[in-house]
Amino acid sequence: MxxxxxxxxxxxxxxxxxxxxxxxxxxxxxxxxxxxxxxxxxxxxxxxxxxxxxxxxxxxxxxxxxxxxxxxxSHSAHHNDMAFAICDSCGSVAEFMLPTLAKALGNWSRSKGFKLNASTIELHGECPTCCKADQR
Amino acid sequence: MxxxxxxxxxxxxxxxxxxxxxxxxxxxxxxxxxxxxxxxxxxxxxxxxxxxxxxxxxxxxxxxxxxxxxxxxSHSAHHNDMAFAICDSCGSVAEFMLPTLAKALGNWSRSKGFKLNASTIELHGECPTCCKADQR
DNA sequence: TTGACGAATGTTATATTATACGTTTCATTC
DNA sequence: GAATGAAACGTATAATATAACATTCGTCAA
CATH class of the missing domain: 1.10.10.10 (Winged helix-like DNA-binding domain superfamily/Winged helix DNA-binding domain)
Known part of the structure; x- marks a missing residue:
């Protein structure tokens, strides 16, 4: 410096x-x-x-x-269970939380004896806006 | 060449x-x-x-x-819906499939108008073997 | 006040992951 | 056999990430 x-x-x-x-x-x-x-x-x-x-x-x-x-x-709570929907056309990302999802993963982990620390859930596809644009 | x-x-x-x-x-x-x-x-x-x-x-x-x-x-079918549990201690990976999970993500996508192409689901934590080793 | 120490920060250099781009190869067609 | 084009190859380099070390600064004992 x-x-x-x-x-x-x-x-x-x-x-x-x-x-x-x-x-x-x-x-x-x-x-x-x-x-x-x-x-x-x-x-x-x-x-x-x-x-x-x-x-x-x-x-x-x-x-x-x-x-x-x-x-x-973009969310205040549940920082560790968030999932992301990524649009491969425009690059936008929707951040969301699904209790069902967190529960399903927690249950699986418990049943297998896996000590879950963090989860990465990322969806790839096309956002509503880009889908509509494609149809034209 | x-x-x-x-x-x-x-x-x-x-x-x-x-x-x-x-x-x-x-x-x-x-x-x-x-x-x-x-x-x-x-x-x-x-x-x-x-x-x-x-x-x-x-x-x-x-x-x-x-x-x-x-x-x-390590699985024959459902190549696109697989999830992975990664042990951060020993590096082993368990590949698994949860219908609940696929359904939950499919439902969310449909309800939001997101056209889902592929999903990445990766859990980090400790496998049963390493958990046991820790307790000693 | 000063010096010793440790924690935090900053930088340089380099490791690791991934791909753009030009070339070669080979099958196909004439 | 030559011309052509698609696929595949490697070189070189881009993009992502971190190791290793130097510097700064606050804290505390003397």
Whole structure:
């Protein structure tokens, strides 16, 4: 770091990254976060990844494993049971929660003796808007 | 390709990759596949990825998105609705199918007008064997 | 106040995963 | 046998992620 440059509190980077995620309104990669963030908030990849890790722990962001990309969380609770419907045409993502789903997975785990820590549920397909556009 | 070298039918690479996946008995990366494959079957990354793509299309292998790794399929049918329970301690993977789950996701999709093409369902946790080992 | 220490942060360099792109090969057709 | 085009190959490089180390800063004992 250049001498005399103020050190940033890590929470500050988390804020910047979250702001960028929210502006994006779609999943973006860590490197997109870096290039889309305010010019006065340049950061190296590990800094971005650490900020993301924090945000995910805090329930403010999610990683979409099938895209290697990140989104701001749009729900307040149930951070661990969320599912995502990803439109492969327009890239939009719907975040949702299904008690049935969580229950089914919990039951299966219990019956098999699997200690469930986290679940990744991602659907790929076409959102209603794109479906309609296709029909024209 | 070196001149005079016999060209391999792409299906042949798929066979080699599948053999390697089956031997591994756990998820392995594309690069592990390359280095674990028979010495007489050297292949460049795109070749390995193409073979994997074929195998996945044919229902003979799966990609585990949360690991960026691949496994041989252990079920014959329902290739698209499979779920995976991944042990974060030993790396083992259980592949399973839950009608409840598929139904719940199908229902949600239908009700929202989302055209579902594929689903990724991956659980992370600890397998029964590792759970027991922990208790000691 | 000062120095020792540890935790947190920042950077460089590099590992890992994946694909764009140009070339070669081979089957097909003439 | 030459022309053609589709499929498959590898080189080179892009994109994603992290290891390893250096720096900073707050805290606490002296």
């Amino acid at each position: 250049r001498k005399g440059m103020r050190r940033r509190a890590s929470a500050e980077y988390a804020d910047i990254v979250l702001e960028t995620l929210r502006k994006a309104k779609r999943p973006i990669s860590a490197y997109e976060i870096i290039s889309m963030s305010r010019a006065d908030a340049a950061m190296a990849p590990p800094t971005a990844y650490r900020a993301l890790e924090r945000l995910i722990e805090m329930g403010l962001a999610h990683k979409l494993e099938s895209l290697n990309a990140f989104v701001a969380c | 070196r001149k005079g070298m016999r060209r391999r039918a792409s299906a042949e690479y798929a066979d080699i990759v599948l053999e390697t996946l089956r031997k591994a008995k756990r998820p392995i990366s594309a690069y592990e596949i390359i280095s674990m494959s028979r010495a007489d079957a050297a292949m460049a990354p795109p070749t390995a990825y193409r073979a994997l793509e074929r195998l996945i299309e044919m229902g003979l292998a799966h990609k585990l998105e949360s690991l960026n790794a691949f496994v041989a399929c």
